[in-house]
Amino acid sequence: MELEFCAPCLFGLEGPLGNELRHLGLRDVRVEDGRVYFTGGPRDMALTNIRSRFAERVLIVVGRTEAGDFDSLFEGVRAMEWEKFIPRAGAFPVKGYTHQSAITSMPALQRSINKAVAARLGRVYGLERLPETGETYQIQFALVRDEATLYIDTTGPGLHKRGYRPDQVEAPIRETLAAALVDISGYRGRGDFCDPFCGSGTIAIEAALAAKNRAPGLGRSFTAESWKNIRPDWENVRKEARSREFDRDYTIFASDIDPDAVKIARRNAERAGVDKLIRFSVADAGKFALSTNGGIIVTNPPYGERLLDIRAAREIMRDFGKAMKGITGWKVNIISSDPELERYFGYRAAKVRKLYNGMIKCGYFMF
Ligand SMILES: C[S@@+](CC[C@H](N)C(=O)[O-])C[C@H]1O[C@@H](n2cnc3c(N)ncnc32)[C@H](O)[C@@H]1O
Structure with missing residues (x-):
């Protein structure tokens, strides 16, 4: 399965992150302000989460759509293949941001995207109401200049949370x-x-x-580890990362x-x-x-x-x-x-x- 990913990072770290991802063997690495896009398979999702030192998280790009008004947003989101990622019982909360766009109301955007995804999944799974009782598939969106990009987060708590720093001084650096x-x-x-x-x-x-x-993510877990549809061998990626230590x-x-x-x-x-x-x-x-x-x-x-x-x-x-x-x-x-x-x-x-x-x-x- 070929996937497009997006790794957001702190401003100023795009260059080092792009180099790191190329070095990890990821394909089509494209650097933009505050984020780096790349292509890979499910194993690359686990690899980037476990081994990237500079990314803040790893998102799957589900699709992009024109979103100058609610109708085009709804239709565009409903046309995306959500069932590739979200199974019948998956929960799919929505969050995101809007910038220089006609639609500005955050609750209305969240509702509209949630309804569009539910409409798609309901049709595919033949359900009137989706139970959303299973594991979480956090949907994120970025609505910029009337174009919406829809993502699913694979990481959970940000990648800077390596797990070694529960104690900190007053002004710690990320x-x-x-x-x-x-x-x-x-x-x-x-x-x-x-x-x-x-x-x-x-x-x-x-x-x-x-x-x-030492891979920075060895001491923690990631939200995508509980997923049902995309199941890379996380333990194998960890094992391989450990074998690279010296x-x-x-x-x-x-x-x-x-x-x-x-x-x-x-x-x-x-x-x-x-x-x-x-x-x-x-x-x-x-x-x-x-x-x-x-x-x-x-x-x-x-x-x-x-x-x-x-x-x-x-x-x-x-x-x-x-x-x-x-x-x-x-x-x-x-x-x-x-x-x-x-x-x-x-x-x-x-x-x-x-x-x-x-x-x-x-x-x-x-x-
Ligand atoms: C911004 S904090 C460093 C945070 C650190 N990078 C972290 O991630 O936790 C600055 C530190 O400088 C220390 N400091 C202040 N004056 C100092 C001095 N004269 N010599 C050494 N350390 C000093 C403070 O105690 C404080 O822990």
Whole structure:
């Protein structure tokens, strides 16, 4: 069975996600703003859920239809082959968004799509009323400029929920973003790696998972695992992912000035199964003095948006920059929402990439 998929991602991560999906062997990879489309079979659905580090979720594209008014939306949705995915007893709640379109009422859109899918399935299964007592097939729609794209979600809770971070500090970075920052930095498990503002440890943990080539989705389940019509061998995909792991000697450092954050980070690393790979310590980044030959720093210091005020955040950057003056060999990569970061850190970035950390517009400053 040939399927079209859509993997939404955080803005700014489309490029790394597209490369990752090509690397995973997926076909027709097409990068758009905030999402990447690709083609594959049922096994690819399991593979992407289990192995993608940067996607937020994996959706099946059921179809597209013109939707300038409710009639064309209803007819277009009813014409789609929902029975390929949703069995007789499947439940199919609907959610989505609309943008620059004539229809704007969310409840009316949900009702109309739900009725159209029910009309289709009712006819195919010869039922007046569908029981919707079985497993869930979450329908999503995007109505953009009067064209609706209809999806079914295969993932459930977002892919950033790897399962290792029930405990977190106040402003944790999303796991998918942390993984992408590590990837963009060029860290591939060789040489030293450090996050001197580690908080709950996300960046160091994602660096360790990537270095070991451990699939990020091994510690969780996915909504499509309960489906009846599309049943790839999930266990086999997990087994194959495990067989791709390798062990080397890694030197990954993670520190934070807050002892409670370091405790949390350690526990998270244990849950992710990478605590042996990371050397945690309580340390002030303003006194950064790792006596190694250098390596790669990827870090997410306080911005003064969610934690501290901007003046205090800038003071911390000034101290960190001063500490780095005496040290050679470290390539520093900082994600921050402060447009003045370079001034306070005391270096000019070779490159700044635009990214979003949640709703906060940020730069990824690469020195
Ligand atoms: C935005 S949070 C990092 C969040 C982390 N990326 C995560 O996913 O949990 C910034 C962290 O910097 C730490 N911090 C603040 N000042 C510091 C300093 N001078 N040295 C080291 N860490 C510091 C805070 O304790 C906080 O945990």
